Amino acid sequence: MGKSVAQKLIESHLVEGRMEAGEEIGLKIDQTLTQDATGTLVMLEFEALGVPRVRTELSAQYVDHNLLQEDFKNPDDHLFLRSACKKFGLWFSRPGNGVSHPVHMERFGIPGKTLLGSDSHTCAAGSLGMLAIGAGGLEVTMAMAGEPFHLRMPKIWGVRLTGRLPDWVSAKDVILEMLRRHGVDGGLGKIVEYYGPGLDHLTAMDRHVIANMGAELGATTTVFPADDAVRTFLTTQGRGDAWREMLADPDARYDEHDEIDLSQLEPLIALPSSPGHVVPVSEVAGREIYQSYIGSSANPGLRDFAVAAAIVDGKQVHDRVSFDVNPTSRQILENMVELGILKKLIHAGARLHQAGCGGCIGMGQAPASGRISLRTVPRNFPGRSGTKEDQVYLCSPETAAASALTGVITDPRTLDMPYPRFREPRTLLINTEMLVPPAPQDAGVELEMGPNIQPLPALDPLPEKLEGPVLLKVADNISTDEILPAGAKVLPFRSNIPEISKFVFNPVDESYYERAMASRQQGSFIVGGVNYGQGSSREHAALAPRYLGLRAVIAKSFARIHRQNLSNFGILPLTLVDAEDWEKIAQGDVISIPDVRQVLRQGDRVEVINRTRDERYVTEHRLSRRQVEMVLAGSLINLVRERVTATTGEGF
Numbered sequence: 204m205g206k207s208v209a210q211k212l213i214e215s216h217l218v219e220g221r222m223e224a225g226e227e228i229g230l231k232i233d234q235t236l237t238q239d240a241t242g243t244l245v246m247l248e249f250e251a252l253g254v255p256r257v258r259t260e261l262s263a264q265y266v267d268h269n270l271l272q273e274d275f276k277n278p279d280d281h282l283f284l285r286s287a288c289k290k291f292g293l294w295f296s297r298p299g300n301g302v303s304h305p306v307h308m309e310r311f312g313i314p315g316k317t318l319l320g321s322d323s324h325t326c327a328a329g330s331l332g333m334l335a336i337g338a339g340g341l342e343v344t345m346a347m348a349g350e351p352f353h354l355r356m357p358k359i360w361g362v363r364l365t366g367r368l369p370d371w372v373s374a375k376d377v378i379l380e381m382l383r384r385h386g387v388d389g390g391l392g393k394i395v396e397y398y399g400p401g402l403d404h405l406t407a408m409d410r411h412v413i414a415n416m417g418a419e420l421g422a423t424t425t426v427f428p429a430d431d432a433v434r435t436f437l438t439t440q441g442r443g444d445a446w447r448e449m450l451a452d453p454d455a456r457y458d459e460h461d462e463i464d465l466s467q468l469e470p471l472i473a474l475p476s477s478p479g480h481v482v483p484v485s486e487v488a489g490r491e492i493y494q495s496y497i498g499s500s501a502n503p504g505l506r507d508f509a510v511a512a513a514i515v516d517g518k519q520v521h522d523r524v525s526f527d528v529n530p531t532s533r534q535i536l537e538n539m540v541e542l543g544i545l546k547k548l549i550h551a552g553a554r555l556h557q558a559g560c561g562g563c564i565g566m567g568q569a570p571a572s573g574r575i576s577l578r579t580v581p582r583n584f585p586g587r588s589g590t591k592e593d594q595v596y597l598c599s600p601e602t603a604a605a606s607a608l609t610g611v612i613t614d615p616r617t618l619d620m621p622y623p624r625f626r627e628p629r630t631l632l633i634n635t636e637m638l639v640p641p642a643p644q645d646a647g648v649e650l651e652m653g654p655n656i657q658p659l660p661a662l663d664p665l666p667e668k669l670e671g672p673v674l675l676k677v678a679d680n681i682s683t684d685e686i687l688p689a690g691a692k693v694l695p696f697r698s699n700i701p702e703i704s705k706f707v708f709n710p711v712d713e714s715y716y717e718r719a720m721a722s723r724q725q726g727s728f729i730v731g732g733v734n735y736g737q738g739s740s741r742e743h744a745a746l747a748p749r750y751l752g753l754r755a756v757i758a759k760s761f762a763r764i765h766r767q768n769l770s771n772f773g774i775l776p777l778t779l780v781d782a783e784d785w786e787k788i789a790q791g792d793v794i795s796i797p798d799v800r801q802v803l804r805q806g807d808r809v810e811v812i813n814r815t816r817d818e819r820y821v822t823e824h825r826l827s828r829r830q831v832e833m834v835l836a837g838s839l840i841n842l843v844r845e846r847v848t849a850t851t852g853e854g855f
Contacts, residue, residue, distance in 0.1 A: 205452025229351030236320035258349030265303035276695035279653025289642035300637035301532030314429030330410035332429025361457030364401025366466030370622035374412035375599035383481035390422030407436035408504035473597035493574030495607035498529025501581035513623030515551035521610030565589035565690030679732035723752035731758035736765025777822035
């Protein structure tokens with residue numbers, strides 16, 4: 204039987220386990236990616252391990268999230284990351300060099316390699332024929348130290364593409380169609396692999412758009428073949444020698460199937476406040492907007508800016524609209540200048556921002572309260588934009604630019620102009636100047652640690668008995684942005700867990716912190732709905748609640764990365780066997796799990812006792828033996844620290 208691209212990638216990196224869906228496997232990791240919102244903690248964790256240098260083929264640290272320098276915290280952390288990269292052997296992408304995902308694709312991505320990143324959109328590199336997976340920072344730390352990455356063997360979901368995209372429809376509409384069909388949890392436990400004749404008309408950067416937002420499906424990752432489109436991209440980037448062909452066998456079989464006729468797609472848009480709430484643009488056309496935002500890792504390519512520039516060329520955007528343009532890399536910005544793209548955007552009224560994540564992560568560019576903001580970003584969770592009462596819609600650059608001109612949501616097909624096709628030049632300006640290579644191992648680099656950087660808090664082992672209050676009960680699809688928000692107010696404390704913990708669940712319940720501190724020594728529980736912890740991979744959304752005494756989350760189901768982050772930091776993720784039991788538990792109820800350590804070692808079932816209501820609920824932990832030992836130890840880092848020799852870096 205033939206193999207898919209995903210199966211070939213897994214097979215060539217498999218070091219533990221069997222390739223059977225649901226089995227835990229271990230994969231050799233070739234490359235790692237960290238960004239500054241998660242990377243500071245990764246570097247502190249790596250230092251705590253005592254390993255002197257990274258053991259990957261390549262590791263890169265990007266500064267793309269925390270670019271606003273309102274005080275000393277962000278610049279201090281930038282210096283810390285620079286020194287950590289030199290000391291531990293990573294590439295360092297300087298502030299303003301761009302968003303990690305497109306820069307990594309331009310400079311470091313290699314077909315056939317594995318990439319593990321402490322950012323959920325690491326899956327974007329699947330556009331190059333890589334097995335690229337987002338994970339918690341602690342797992343990336345372990346990969347940097349040479350440890351395998353463990354996960355449940357996913358199902359392979361084959362999506363056959365046919366036809367060709369019509370005018371005014373682009374790659375963003377392809378992934379929005381997937382979200383329209385399958386929702387934000389349709390990809391759980393699956394790798395999405397695209398194949399078929401429709402690929403002939405999608406560039407590598409088109410594929411990046413689709414792969415990037417595979418994270419919004421809940422998928423483990425997304426994979427494309429490394430074909431001529433990938434070779435063209437790498438050649439244009441001056442790295443043609445990195446290309447190797449990676450194709451599915453003609454008789455490859457997939458566990459699940461879907462098919463999209465690209466020629467039948469129309470402009471789509473995701474309504475507030477979920478990437479899965481997708482409708483045709485024509486259905487909501489005419490709604491007044493305040494902001495139109497172009498950029499982010501979800502639409503990072505030169506063509507995305509070029510098409511928008513052609514739409515607004517010689518015109519002025521509506522005087523009510525904030526037309527925000529967020530270049531995604533320094534190299535793309537230089538080419539926008541060289542090709543005259545930037546001039547067209549600025550003349551039309553664009554507000555230009557530095558190359559980075561910016562408004563996508565709530566770092567500036569916040570919209571007016573209650574007003575519609577059209578964005579080409581990947582997520583529109585409540586308040587993620589930086590405005591609590593936001594109305595963020597997700598759309599293509601075509602829809603965003605057309606609507607900027609009219610001041611209302613506009614189906615771009617209704618514009619009185621021909622579709623502006625853009626063909627990327629075969630020769631581009633290449634900028635590698637802001638990528639700093641690792642220092643030699645014997646350089647004697649010292650870490651530069653500002654006053655905001657605090658040591659990791661001690662995480663005690665799981666006690667013999669868990670008992671405490673349900674501090675919070677939440678509904679379905681709670682995101683990590685709601686567990687621990689991002690934005691300019693919060694993320695500067697990413698290397699200071701006691702301070703950042705003050706914002707835990709702040710968007711949901713502003714009293715959570717005080718109540719958690721009051722019961723911190725006793726320990727507490729949270730009850731969640733379906734897909735608890737969707738969205739960003741930030742492990743602070745597990746570590747900060749753990750610092751506040753959280754010992755277990757009882758939910759209907761969990762998002763993959765957050766579930767792993769919980770167990771990484773000694774928090775027990777429990778899934779209700781009967782989802783209707785969720786209705787029976789109330790905030791404030793006292794929950795108990797006697798003999799919890801013994802119960803975890805005996806099997807998967809865990810009985811939870813509601814002392815307040817004198818009720819019992821059956822749950823499953825669904826942890827591997829390795830994960831059980833992590834929870835018992837109090838964290839993954841506790842489990843492995845003893846196996847690392849700080850002086851030599853040998854062992855594990």
